[in-house]
Every structure is written in structure tokens, then in C-alpha cells.
Amino acid sequence: MEVKPSIVFAESVYMTEEAIKRLSNAAKVVWAECESEKELIETLNREKAKVVVSEYFxxxxxxxxxVPSLRGVVVYGxxxxxxxxxxxSERGIYVANARGANAESVAEHVFTMILALSRKIFQAHSFVKEGKWRKREESSLPKSLTPSDLKGKTIGIIGFGAIGSRVGAIAKCFGMRVLVYDPxxxxxxxxNAGxxxxxxxxLMKSSDYVTLHCVLSDETRGMIGERELKLMKPTAYLINASRGGVIVEEALIRALRENWIAGAGLDVFAEEPLKPDNPLLRMDNVILSPHIAGGSREALDNVSLTVCEEALRIIxxxxxxxxVNRRQLKTKGYRV
Structure with a gap:
């Protein structure tokens, strides 16, 4: 009887029935849900795992x-x-991800934040709910509720991969000027994307909205700090749905407190979840969400199938x- 290769999931993640069926036809699928590295190593060795799937582990x-049997790591996301x-890369181990699978979800979330900030949605909602809307005349409303149109504004996109380019396409539909920084x-x-x-x-100086769409690496960690934030217009907004570590959070908190910028929309943070004493929780010019930009049902279906396909390729x-590590593997002489 042929022994199937093993694919170990380090955590419990959503996978479609179709993806699980396809994986199970070709491999033994193991859901580890380990609490420690030692436990995961033991599981991988016991199963002689060829692939490990990890979201955050x-x-x-x-x-x-x-784990000498390991040939590939697939990132769930x-x-x-x-x-x-x-x-x-040094060990010839493939690292693959689900690039592009959640691009639509993240891009729509980014524009949800941009629109909420530009239209003062949360401030207007609170104004009505708190019983402050007592006159019908628009002139009676506070200036803090005056919204701004997106048409004619400039959006700066840092990172122009699948997500960044989709954000750019949506921005063009709103009649925005699109600036890109991606070396x-x-x-x-x-x-070609206009x-x-x-x-x-x-980009930092010229944009009305700056949105981040780059991976977290040694190169990008802390790339948006005090210097970059001080370049921004005082009327500009910063959006981050990439990784919290790309921004120096202490500098951003100061920028928001001292009105270097108008506000921010944040889906990711330096430390997740946020601690109760994080100053961002008490700021009125910030919209926060719990790292869900890429988590629409459709995106999770796409991620699930992409993870399945990449795991099957490796086995x-x-x-x-x-x-992910094509360049590094090629440099070291491995087949890519």
C-alpha cells in the first residue's frame, strides 16, 4: 500500500470542502494546532511531513x-x-504564499476606510446617535462633519503588487490621481495602470491618502517613521492594511496627537491584539479594525484553494x- 506524503497545518484555519478533498486525495492531512515549537517539531517528525502550512506560527x-523531511512551507495568506x-533558502525549502488571493478583500477594506474618513461617517453617526442633530439646516452642523470628495484627490500607494494595483484601479474609478512607490x-x-x-x-508630500501594501521585511520594517509622517499634509490620511511593523507606531501616535496628519485607518498593528492601554484606542481621528481586511468569505475561499494548490505542487x-524565495533559492543554485 502506497504511503501518502503528509501535509501538516500548524494552526486551525478555514479550508473549503473542495480544498480538503483535493488535499486528502493526494496526501495525509494533519491538523496540529500546536502550542509550542517543540510540539510542532514532534508532530512534523512523527508524520514525516513534506509540507507545513502556517498562518502565523x-x-x-x-x-x-x-525536520529533515520538510520540503516546503505554505503561508496561509x-x-x-x-x-x-x-x-x-539555505536549506532548499520552498516558501509559497497565497499572493493575490485576498487582493479584492483588502482593496475594498482600504476604500471602506478611506470613504469613512473622507465622509466623516463615524463622527456623523455619533452626532446623530448622541442627540446633537437638532436643526435641519446644514449651516447648523459643526464644520468637523464637513465631508470631502475623493474626485481630484491624490492617493499614494506604497507597494504595487496584487493588492496595491487593485487599490489603484479602484482609485481611478473615483477620479483620483494615483502615485506609486515600489522600487x-x-x-x-x-x-499602464494609469x-x-x-x-x-x-509620494508622502503630495498625497491626500497614503496607503501601505508591502510585506514586512528588514527593508520595510519601520519605513514610515517621524520623518516620513512629517512630510505628509496636515489634511492627509494614512491607511495601513499590510503589516503593523511597517510603521513606527510611536511616531504615528505622536503624529495623530499633534495633528501632523488628519487621521488614520488601521487594520494592522505593531502588537496584535492591541493592549487596553494603547493610545490609539482613545483617539477620535483613527478608524481601527482587528486585522480583517483580507478576511472576506470570498477571500478565504480563494486563499484556501491557493494554499491547496501550492501544497500539492510541493508534494x-x-x-x-x-x-516567495525564488531569488534566494536561485542564488544558492536550487531549482526554481
Whole structure:
């Protein structure tokens, strides 16, 4: 009897019935839900796992060295800052993600925040609910409730991959000017999208809305700090649905307190969940959500199927389509 290769899920994540069926036809699927690295290593070795799927569970060099059967790591989602990419590349281990699978969900969430901020939705809602709306005349309303149109405004997109480019497409529908900062994307791609490739400094200075769509890496960690925030217009808003560590949170809190910028929409944070004493929780010029931008039902279905496909490619000894460490593996002489 042929022994199926094993695919271990480090955490409990949503997978469609179709995805589970396809995985089960080709492999033994194990739901580990481990509390510690030691426990996960034991599970991976017991199952002689070829693939581990991780949403947030750290996949370290020590784990890789402890599991000789491991050939690939599949990220449940897009962000891979919890995976030691260099260690995986040195050991010839594929790291794949579900790039693009939740792009629509994140892009729509970003624009939900942009519209809520520009139209003063939460302030207007509270104004009515608190019984402050006593006169029908518009002139009787406080200026703090005056909304702004998006048409003619400038949006600056940092990171122009699947999500960033979708945000840009939506922005064009609103009649916005689109600026892009992404040193890894060809100028032609940006131009074809009707956007302008600019420096980070120009983007921060010129944009009415700045939205972040880059992975968290050594290069991007803390890339938006005091200097960058002070470049922004006092009427501008900052949106982050990528990773909290891209922004220096202490600098952002100061920027919001001292009105360097008008406000922010945040779906991700330096530490998640937020601690009860985090100043962001007490600010009126901030919209917060609990890291759900990429979590629509449709997005989860897409992520599920993409994770399934990438895991199956690895157990068939094929190169993943959404290979995160392609450049590193190629440099080290591995097949990509």
C-alpha cells in the first residue's frame, strides 16, 4: 500500500470542502494546532511531513533543521514575516504564499476606510446617535462633519503588487490621481495602470491618502517613521492594511496627537491584539479594525484553494507558482 506524503497545518484555519478533498486525495492531512515549537517539531517528525502550512506560527531555522523531511512551507495568506526566509533558502525549502488571493478583500477594506474618513461617517453617526442633530439646516452642523470628495484627490500607494494595483484601479474609478512607490515594479507596469512612479518622499508630500501594501521585511520594517509622517499634509490620511511593523507606531501616535496628519485607518498593528492601554484606542481621528481586511468569505475561499494548490505542487516535487524565495533559492543554485 502506497504511503501518502503528509501535509501538516500548524494552526486551525478555514479550508473549503473542495480544498480538503483535493488535499486528502493526494496526501495525509494533519491538523496540529500546536502550542509550542517543540510540539510542532514532534508532530512534523512523527508524520514525516513534506509540507507545513502556517498562518502565523513561526517557522524557524531550528524547526527546519529538526525536520529533515520538510520540503516546503505554505503561508496561509500573503504576509510571511513569521517565516525565516533566509534559513529556508539555505536549506532548499520552498516558501509559497497565497499572493493575490485576498487582493479584492483588502482593496475594498482600504476604500471602506478611506470613504469613512473622507465622509466623516463615524463622527456623523455619533452626532446623530448622541442627540446633537437638532436643526435641519446644514449651516447648523459643526464644520468637523464637513465631508470631502475623493474626485481630484491624490492617493499614494506604497507597494504595487496584487493588492496595491487593485487599490489603484479602484482609485481611478473615483477620479483620483494615483502615485506609486515600489522600487521592484517596472515603471511600465505603473504607467499602464494609469499611475505615476515617484520617490517615497514625493509620494508622502503630495498625497491626500497614503496607503501601505508591502510585506514586512528588514527593508520595510519601520519605513514610515517621524520623518516620513512629517512630510505628509496636515489634511492627509494614512491607511495601513499590510503589516503593523511597517510603521513606527510611536511616531504615528505622536503624529495623530499633534495633528501632523488628519487621521488614520488601521487594520494592522505593531502588537496584535492591541493592549487596553494603547493610545490609539482613545483617539477620535483613527478608524481601527482587528486585522480583517483580507478576511472576506470570498477571500478565504480563494486563499484556501491557493494554499491547496501550492501544497500539492510541493508534494509533487514541482516549483510553487507563488514562490516567495525564488531569488534566494536561485542564488544558492536550487531549482526554481
Amino acid at each position: 513561526p517557522i524557524t531555522a531550528r524547526l527546519m533543521d529538526s 500573503v504576509g510571511y514575516d513569521h517565516i525565516d526566509i533566509e534559513a529556508a 521592484y515594479v517596472p515603471v511600465e507596469k505603473v504607467k 499611475a505615476e512612479q515617484v520617490s517615497l518622499e514625493t 509533487r516535487d514541482e516549483v510553487p507558482v507563488n514562490l
